[in-house]
Amino acid sequence: MSDIKVTLRDKDFVLVPTFEALERLEAASNRSVFDMFNDVLNAKPIKLGEVVSIIAYSAQTMGAMPDWWSRSAVGEEVMKQGIHAFYGLTAKWITTACMAAPETKLAKAKESDAEKKD
Numbered sequence: 001m002s003d004i005k006v007t008l009r010d011k012d013f014v015l016v017p018t019f020e021a022l023e024r025l026e027a028a029s030n031r032s033v034f035d036m037f038n039d040v041l042n043a044k045p046i047k048l049g050e051v052v053s054i055i056a057y058s059a060q061t062m063g064a065m066p067d068w069w070s071r072s073a074v075g076e077e078v079m080k081q082g083i084h085a086f087y088g089l090t091a092k093w094i095t096t097a098c099m100a101a102p103e104t105k106l107a108k109a110k111e112s113d114a115e116k117k118d
């Protein structure tokens with residue numbers, strides 16, 4: 001999975017779909033992430049508040065978050081840069097969150113191990 005990167009006020013962030021971010025997003029929007037995913041699949045626009053919440057709740061950066069960081073400040077930056085610049089990123093974030101699967105790989109038994117069991 002490639003990182004979902006966003007730059008606000010000349011600072012780089014990575015949007016990470018954590019459980020906490022998903023839970024906060026659902027509480028703030030009063031919709032499930034799967035409802036939002038369905039909108040993405042049907043090419044319906046994501047609401048402005050949802051776009052801002054995704055960024056505000058899931059952004060991570062090296063070191064501490066900046067002093068100016070708040071949902072409201074993120075919203076102002078999104079509007080300043082143009083919301084269309086963020087639709088694709090947030091659609092990718094929702095898709096990543098809903099399509100994520102465990103990345104565990106089970107080792108295959110060696111042929112010699114299988115022969116020993118017989």
